[in-house]
Amino acid sequence: MKRIFSGLKPTGHLTLGNYLGALRRWVETDQHQADALFCVVDLHALTMEHDPGRVRRLSRQTATLMLAAGLDPEQCTLFVQSHVDAHTRLSYLLECTATDGELRRMIQYKEKGERARAAGESVRLSLLTYPVLMAADILAYGTDEVPVGDDQTQHVQLTRDLATRFNQRYGHTFTVPRATHPVVAARVMDLQDPTSKMGKSHDSGAGIVYLLDEPDVVRKKVARAVTDSGREVRYDREASPGVANLLDILAACSGGNPEELAGVYESYGALKRDTAEAVVELLRPMRGRHAELAADTGFVDEVLRKGAERAREIARPRVDAAYAAIGL
Numbered sequence: 001m002k003r004i005f006s007g008l009k010p011t012g013h014l015t016l017g018n019y020l021g022a023l024r025r026w027v028e029t030d031q032h033q034a035d036a037l038f039c040v041v042d043l044h045a046l047t048m049e050h051d052p053g054r055v056r057r058l059s060r061q062t063a064t065l066m067l068a069a070g071l072d073p074e075q076c077t078l079f080v081q082s083h084v085d086a087h088t089r090l091s092y093l094l095e096c097t098a099t100d101g102e103l104r105r106m107i108q109y110k111e112k113g114e115r116a117r118a119a120g121e122s123v124r125l126s127l128l129t130y131p132v133l134m135a136a137d138i139l140a141y142g143t144d145e146v147p148v149g150d151d152q153t154q155h156v157q158l159t160r161d162l163a164t165r166f167n168q169r170y171g172h173t174f175t176v177p178r179a180t181h182p183v184v185a186a187r188v189m190d191l192q193d194p195t196s197k198m199g200k201s202h203d204s205g206a207g208i209v210y211l212l213d214e215p216d217v218v219r220k221k222v223a224r225a226v227t228d229s230g231r232e233v234r235y236d237r238e239a240s241p242g243v244a245n246l247l248d249i250l251a252a253c254s255g256g257n258p259e260e261l262a263g264v265y266e267s268y269g270a271l272k273r274d275t276a277e278a279v280v281e282l283l284r285p286m287r288g289r290h291a292e293l294a295a296d297t298g299f300v301d302e303v304l305r306k307g308a309e310r311a312r313e314i315a316r317p318r319v320d321a322a323y324a325a326i327g328l
């Protein structure tokens with residue numbers, strides 16, 4: 001059976017981008033069609049300045065929301081990265097396979113590094129090396145497919161390069177995985193700045209729809225979304241990124257096609273109204289289920305405990321084999 005691995009960072013509240021880019025497919029298809037592992041990648045939350053208590057709370061909230069969105073612990077393995085030490089054990093071996101040049105080329109390193117410097121913070125070494133830890137997350141499980149939004153393409157490519165290089169040098173050890181992306185809304189953009197992605201750790205919440213936003217908050221955010229000075233609704237990501245983003249979101253929520261939907265609308269107002277309602281309906285069941293699960297902490301703890309146990313069983317033999325292959 002095909003193996004799938006993917007993760008979410010507990011660096012903020014989950015967004016509509018996380019859902020449409022990744023989580024929705026995990027729920028609707030991946031967990032039913034594959035041996036799927038989904039991870040709250042808390043070690044990745046330590047690469048920037050953080051509050052330890054907040055990381056802990058967000059890890060739990062992220063796992064709870066993953067369940068609320070429909071991940072079924074009977075169908076998939078859900079766990080927290082730091083509960084399974086195979087990830088860090090393997091990461092070091094992969095660091096010995098990677099070069100500093102290829103890590104410095106990572107777009108996210110450049111962007112987040114600049115942000116940290118601009119805020120007067122020093123750049124942590126882990127910000128440079130975390131794509132290697134991500135490669136370890138994926139490779140430890142013999143993963144075939146990594147369902148992610150398209151902002152992760154470069155990191156999955158690095159994972160492929162490291163797996164291939166390790167296999168060539170030390171003998172076949174790792175499956176070389178491939179990234180898969182959703183057809184529509186592979187990159188949901190910020191409603192206030194449609195040239196940058198809707199990211200949960202960005203400072204301003206005005207352009208970001210969070211999965212737990214109340215209906216009226218969603219309506220307000222979508223109503224205030226930046227469009228452009230034209231009037232015609234057309235799907236053009238370059239010339240009219242704000243409108244294209246709304247069309248992508250509406251298409252992803254309603255199962256339509258963004259180009260066709262553009263022909264249906266004569267005003268931005270109507271497009272925004274329908275987009276807001278589609279998002280509200282998409283999120284409604286998740287908010288209800290989240291409230292129920294949040295009240296039952298024992299259940300979530302038990303899911304994560306069992307998930308980590310299973311993840312350890314799968315990862316250990318492959319990481320042991322990598323240690324043996326490299327000469328240790």
Ligand code: ADP
Pocket residue numbers: 007008009010011015017018019020021022147148149150151152185186187188189197198199200201
């Ligand atoms: P974030 O950037 O919100 O911190 P993560 O790094 O935790 O997100 O990514 C979790 C998953 O969500 C990844 O598969 C990523 O590709 C996807 N994702 C994140 N933001 C978006 C977005 N704006 N549009 C589509 N997918 C996204």
